Every structure is written in C-alpha cells, then in structure tokens.
Amino acid sequence: MQKNWWKESVVYQIYPRSFFDSNGDGIGDIRGIIKKLDYLEKLGVDVIWLSPVYESPNDDNGYDISDYQKIMDEFGTMDDLDELITDIHARGMKIIMDLVVNHTSDEHEWFKQARKSKNNPYRDYYIWRPGKNGKEPNNWRSNFGGSAWEYDPVTDEYYLHLFSKKQPDLNWENPKLRKEIYKMMTWWLDKGIDGFRMDVINFISKAPGLPDGKVMPGEIYASGSQYYRNGPRIHEFLQEMHEQVLSKYDVMTVGEMPGVDVEEAKKYTNPERKELNMVFTFEHMSLDSGPYGKWDLKPLRLIDLKKNLTKWQNGLNGIGWNSLYWNNHDQPRIVSRFGDDKEYRVESAKMLATCLHMLQGTPYIYQGEEIGMTNICFDSIEDYRDIETLNFYREKVIEGNEDPEQVMESIYAKSRDNARTPFQWSDKPQAGFTTGKPWIQVNQNYNEINANQAIEDPNSIFHYYRKLIQLRKQYPIIIYGDYQLLLPEHEQVFAYLRTYKGQKLLVITNFSKENIPFKFPEDIPFYANELLISNYKIDGDNFQIFTLKPYEARVYLGV
Template identity: 70%
Template sequence: MEKSWWKESVVYQIYPRSFNDSNGDGIGDLKGITNKLDYLKELGIDVIWLSPVYQSPNDDNGYDISDYRAIMDEFGTMADFDELLSEMHQRGMKLMMDLVVNHTSDEHEWFKQARSSKDNPYRDYYYWRPGKNGQEPNNWESVFSGSAWEYDEKTEEYYLHLFSKKQPDLNWENRKVREEVYETMKFWLDKGIDGFRMDVINFISKVPGLPNGEKILGKKYVSGANFYMNGPKIHEYLQEMNQEVLAKYDIMTVGEMPGVDVEMAKQYTGENRNELNMVFQFEHVDLDSGPKGKWDLKDLNFHDFKASFTKWQKGLEGVGWNSLYLNNHDQPRMVSRFGDDKEYWKESAKMLATFLHFLQGTPYIYQGEELGMTNVRFDSIDDYKDIEILNMYKEKIGESDSDHQQIMESIYVKGRDNARTPMQWNDENHGGFTSGTPWIKVNPNYKEINAKQQLTDEDSIFHYYKKLIQLRKQHDIIVYGTYDLILPDHNEIFAYTRTLGEEKLLIILNFSKENSFFELPKEIQFSNKELLISNYEVNPTDSIEKITLLPFEARVYKLFI
C-alpha cells in the first residue's frame, strides 16, 4: 500500500460560526480560530477542515455561496484568512476547505444573471424548465422538504434546487460551469491551502431529461434521488477535475457522498482511478433511521453496526481509503448517539474514540468531540436555527398524526443544531465562546463540560484523544495495518485486530452499559503483550484470554508473536 501524508493525518473539523468569537458579535470568526490554534496543536491535529467561510446570505449557514472568492463579512476579511493560513502552516498544520459546487446561492452573480432573462448567457449555468400543466417539471423533492423546484415569475420557468430554494443547482453539463469551478479551486490552492472537502459532490451529474423519481430509494432517500446521486457522468467530471486541478498539487480530497456503497467507493477512491482520496459515506449513520428516513427514529442494531464498519474496512482494503467519523456538522453528537451521555459519559466517549482511531482510514474529529460535548434539548422550537429542522417542523406539525412533543423528540435525537451549539471553552458566561449574545444558545452543560477543565485534568477526554493521536504517530500499524473482525456474533463487544507484517494489535470494546464477558479466540496466538491504552485502570500483566469488561470499557493491546 502506498504511503501518503493524508493517510497518516488526523483531521479536525471547525464549524466557524460556532467555534470562537473574537469580536463579541455572537458569531465565531477567523480571528477566533487563529486564537485557538495552539489548543489544536496541543491536541496533535495535522489538518483542519474549515466549513464554508465564503461570502453567503446564510440561508444554510454558509453552504449557500454568493461569492467563492470572498470571505463572509461576519467571519472577517481575506487578510484574516491569510493570517489564519500562515499561522496554521507555521505550526505544521494543514488547511482543508469546503468546496460547495453542486449549487450556489440565488444571490450569486451567475444566478442573478441567469434569472434576468431566458437568453442570458448565464441561463444555462443552472437547470431551468417550463412547468407541466401548471405543475412542477417533475416530482423531485428537496432534501430540505417540499418540491425541488421553485417558480420564477419573471421568466415563467422553474429552477432546480435539491436543497433550499435559495440554493439553485449548477448545471455541470455546461463546460463553462466546470471551468469556473476549476479556476476557483486554483485560486484557493495557489493561496496555499492543502485540500478540499467536497459537499455532496456525487450530486453534480443528473440523469438527462430529469425523469420522475421513485418515491423511495433504499427507504432512505427522497423522490428523484436515484437520478442525481452517483449520476451518469460523475466519474468523467471527477477525473476531469483531477486532471485539470487536483493532480497539480500535493493535497488531500474527501467527497461527501450520500447513497454511495462500497463498490462505488472503490471507483471514487481507487489509487489508480485519479478521482478522490476518500469519501464520506453515510451507511453507518443511517442505521438508526426508520423506513421514513432520518426523522423516523429507531434503535440502532449493534450487529448491523459491526457489519457495516467491517464491510467498509474489508471492502476498501488495498484498493481505496476510508474516512473515519461518528459525527460532524450535519450529525448529532456521537457520545449522545452511540454512547451514554449521562452515567457513563466519560467512559463511553473514550471508548468510541478508541474504536474510531484504531480503524484503518483517516480519522475526523468534530469540534468539541474531544471534550465529549453532547446533544442539546432546547425548550422551544424558536431556539433552533437550522433550516432543515425548521422546514421539517413546519411540514410535520401540519400532519394530523404528528404532535409537537413527538417532533421535538426527533429533533433532540437527530437535529443538526446538536452539533452547532457553541464550543465550550470554559465555565464562564456562554462557555467562553463570546462576550456578546451567541447566534445560537450554548448547551447548558458548559459548566461541567469545557476545555479549561479538561486541559488541567490528566484523566479527561481531551487528554485521552491526545494520547490516541500520539499513538497513531508512533505506530505505522494503526494507519496501515489490515483489519479483521473477531467475535462477530457477540451482542455487546466490538473486537478486532490490526495486522502489519509480524505486528498485531488487539482492540476490545464494550458497547454496553453492562459488564460483558470477552474470551480471546484460540486462533489468536501470542507470546507476550503490551497494553497501549485503556479507558479504565487496568493491570497490564493481567491475562487477556478471559476478561470481564466494565461498561463501555476499551482496551488496546500490542501482541508479540
């Protein structure tokens, strides 16, 4: 397997709006991030992924871009950005930016021109269609609820928006659109950034004719999704992008790809395919969704969870590369979702971190994850800011079988604002995030969960993450070793090995809040062992053939053959 710096890196995602506010306006900004770089350096971070900071009307918190080459006023200036990049590089950290090119804002100059008249040269930068008998051009639904079409009075046609109506989809069939995107990418790469995370990049190729969609695709996706996810020209576009831009720089790339499976991921990430380094797939974060999708809550099946991770680990082995994540700006907090954020908060946060960081792939830490930040339960729907939450609430509250409390329960469990509450720096007002009024309320548990407290506590979640990252830098096997699941039928324990040449690691994880019995399979032979890390006090000389694991216990052993 080819060695690469991006395989060996640990990535930290910053959601700028909620990270650190330097000027007291209640909104995180670029200077606020610069002020906290030493914190990230101490943690051991190699790469920072910055969610969008471009000029935007903020309909979808920066994922609706009105100018790809300008910085959002609320976040600062281009000089602030240049300073941030320089300070990162001085500390040996790299910067990966968000690339959002499936759609623009409706306030982007291209779209303003496009909607001005049917014969404007920019008209074909987007998808415009006449209606059918007074109806939308097809039955596609927006990911954010409702129709994916918006009627434009002036030109009497509809435009396509797979997300908010203020996020019209770009027409990648138009060569000029692709050239504009590549020039924008070069603008940032020539500034010295180190890569791109590409937002819903597998949506950019639509099936010609935009036919009516099936209502349900794999029981998870909205109508029409089978005609724009992983579309007919997606590989052609990504290979062209690689040839025109990516191959000319030493950078890392990751594509966000809903609806991608292992076989598709092999094509997107294959080392000789000249497309992307890795993808964000959604299989494991869809496991607790019912037949009606994300808001239809169901309990996670632990065996499905194990099978999913194992399928991806083995499927991409020696072919492509995995991204490793359990939460991000679009997902709820992982300790609340996969662990126990009450009685075993610290233990389960450390166990989940151990699980993720010992898999093969590049780990992504979402801001506050290293502190064990949790989901939030705001009292009122008025406290929520996310367009997806608010649209869903408006739609559901009108259905006769939906009541307010049931909808709120779905939001508490799955809402994107769980990840967007401000970073909890200390136990002072608003968690030290701002001296003003925060744009969204801080989680009330900031007095107990905050960076200041954890930096001084050697047993904290922060220090555990720091140790995990150090181990990764010390042991090639953690990056490059092959993965093999053991005890696949165990109801509480996720155990696996990593193997590189003569070296072997044994990772044992109790995903339960009960004690659980582990017995080492006989085929795993060893002469000696070393305990690398654990989240409880463990006697390193104790036998590992038979162990009773405590709730959410994690242990990693290096085995000597």
C-alpha cells in the same frame, strides 16, 4: 500500500460560526480560530478542515455561497484568512476548505444573471425546465423538504434545488461552468490551502431527462435520489477536475457522498483512476434510522454497525482509503447517540474514540468531540436555527398536525443543531465562547463540560484523544494494518485485530453499560506484549479472558 501524508493525518473540523468569537458579536470568526490554534496544536491534530467562510446570505449556514472568492463579513476578511493559513502552516499543520459546487446561493451573480432571461449567457449555469401541466417539471423532493423545484415568474420556468430554494443546483453538463469552477479551485490552491472537502459532490451529475421518482406511501414527493446520486457522468467530471486542477498540487481531497456504496467508493478512491483520496460514507450514520429516513428513530444494533464498518474496512483495503468519523456539523453528538451522555459520558466517549481511531483510514474529529460535548434539548422549536430542522417541524406539526412532542423527540435526537451549539471553552458566561449574545444558545452543561476543565484533568477525554493521536504517529500498524473482525455476532462487544509486518493489534470495546465477560477466540493466534491504551485502570495482564466494565476499551499490541 502507497504511503501518503493524508493517510497518516488526523483531521479536526471547525464549524467557524460556533468555534470562538473574537469580537463579541455572538458569531465565531476567523480571528477566533487564530486565537485557539495553540489549543489545536496541543491536541496534536495535523489538518484543520474549515467549514465554509465564504460570502453567503446564510440560508443554510454558509453552504449557500454567493461569492466563492470573498469572505463573509461576520467571519472577518481575506487578510484574516491569509493570516490563519500562514499560522497553521507555521505550526506544521495543514488546512483544507469546503468546496460547495453542487449549488450556489440564489444571490450569486451567476444566478442573478441566469434568472434575467432564457437567453442570458449564464442561464445554462443552472438547471431550468418548464412546468408540466401547471406543476413542477418532475416529482423530486428537496433534501430539506417540499419540492425540489422553485417557480421563477420572470421567465415562467422552474429551477432545480436539491436543497433550499435559495440553493439552486449548478448545471455540470455545461463545460463553461466547469471551467469557472476549476479556475476558482486553482485560485484557492495557489493561495496555499492543502485540499478540499467536497460537499455532496456525488450529486453533480443528474440523469438525462430528470425522470420522475417513485413516491412512498403517505408522501407527496419522490426522493429522486437514484437520478442524481452517483449520476452517469460523475466519474468523468471528477477525473476532469483531477486533470485540470488537483493533479498539479500535493493536496488532500475527501468527497461527501450520501448514498455511496463500497463498490462505487472503490472507483472514487482508487488512485489509478485519479479522482479523490477518500469519501465520506453515510451508511453507518443511518443505522439508527427507520425506513422513513433520519427522523424515523430506531435503536442502533451493534451487530449492524460492526457488519457495516467491516464491509468498508475490507472493501477499500489495498484499493482506496476510508475516512473515519462519528461526528460532523450535520450529525448529532456521538456520545449522546451511540454512547451514554449521563452516567458514563467520559467512559463511552473514550470507548467510541478508541473504536474509531484504531480502524484503517483517516480519522476526523469534530469540534467538541474531544471534550465529550453532548446533544442539546432546547425548550422550544423557536430556539432552533437549522433550516432542515425547522422545515421538518413545519411539515409535520404545523402542516401535518402530528404530535409536537413526538416530533421534538426526533429533533432532540437528530437535529443538526446538536453539533452547532457553541464550543464550550470554560465555565465563564456563554461557555467562554462570546462576550455577547450567541447566535444559537449554549448548552447549559458547560459548567461541567468545557475545554479548560478537560485540559487540567489528566484523565479527561481531551488527553485520551491526545494519546490516540500520538499512538497513531508511533505505530504504523494503526494506519496501514489489515483488519479482521472478531466475535461478529456479539451484541455488546466490538473487537477486531489489525495486522502489519509481523505485528498485531487487538482492539476490544464494550458498547453497553453492562459488565460483559470477554473471552478471546481460541482459534485466532495472538499473544499480547503490551497494553497501549485503555479507558479504565487495568489490573493484571490477561487479555484472553476477563470482564469488560461499562463502555470499556482496551488496545493491546502483540504478535
């Protein structure tokens, strides 16, 4: 297997709006990130992924970009960003930026021009269609609810928006548009950034004719996703992007790809095909969703999680590369989701980290994960800021007359705002995030859960993450070893073996609050030499038969 710096790295995602506010306006900013680089260096991460800081009207918190080469005033200036890049590099770390090129803001100059007339030179930068029988051009649903089409009276046509109506989709069929994007990417790489996380990049190729999708019972619109996820020209576009831009730099690329399966991911990440280094799969993040999507709650079955992660571990081994994550700006907090954020918050957060970081792939830590930040339950829908959450509430409660309490249960569990509450730095007012009024309320548990407290406590989640990162640098088996699932049918224990150059690594995690008897399979040859890490103090050294405490995790090195 080829060795690469991005395989050996641990990535830390910063959502700038919620990280640290340096000027008291209630919004995190670039200077705030610069002030906290010591903290990230202490944690030991290698790469910082910065969520969008570009010029934006903020309809979707910066994922609606109006100028790719300007910084949003709220976040600071281009000089601030240059300083951040320099400071990150001076510490031996790298920085990757979000690349959002499935859509722009409707306030981008390209779109302002495009909507002026049907023969404007920028018209074909976007996807326009006449209506059908006085209705939308097709029956696709937006990922944020409602129709994926918006009528524009100026030219009497509709434009496609797979997300908010203020996020019109770009037309990747247009070679001029692609050239503009490659030019912009080159500009950023020349500035010194070390790669891109590519937002919904597998949506950029749409099926010719944009056919109608199948409407589910009780729905008005069809998903339509089979006509734009992993579309007909997607590999061609990514290979062109690689040839024109990425091949000229030693960078890291990760594609956010809803709906990608293992077979498709092999194509995206096989280095011989010259596309991307790795992808974000969503499969393991939908295992606690029912047939009607993320808001349709169902409990996680550990057997399903093991089966899914095993499929990806074995499927990409020796061909492509996995990205490993539990959290990001679009997902609820993992300790509240798959762990126990009350009685066993510390233990379950450490267990989940162990399970993930010992897999083959590049681990991603989302801000606050390393101190065990939890989901938020705001008192009122008025306190939420996320467009997807607000649209869901409007659709179900205001327009659909559904039970608000039941709808709020879904929001408490799955709203993207769970991840977006301000980082909890200290027990000072507003968790030390700002001296002003924060753009979204702080989680009130910041007195118990904050970075200052975590750094001072040698047994904290923070120091456990530090150790996981150090182990990764010390033992190549954690990065490059093959994977084998143990006890596939066990409903509470996730155990697996890693194997590399005569060494073996045994990982045992208990996903329940029960005491669970553990017996190592007799038919698997393994002899433990050393306990590398555990989230409880271990008495005795018998790795073959013992009782796992609630949310216990152990990692043994052996042969």
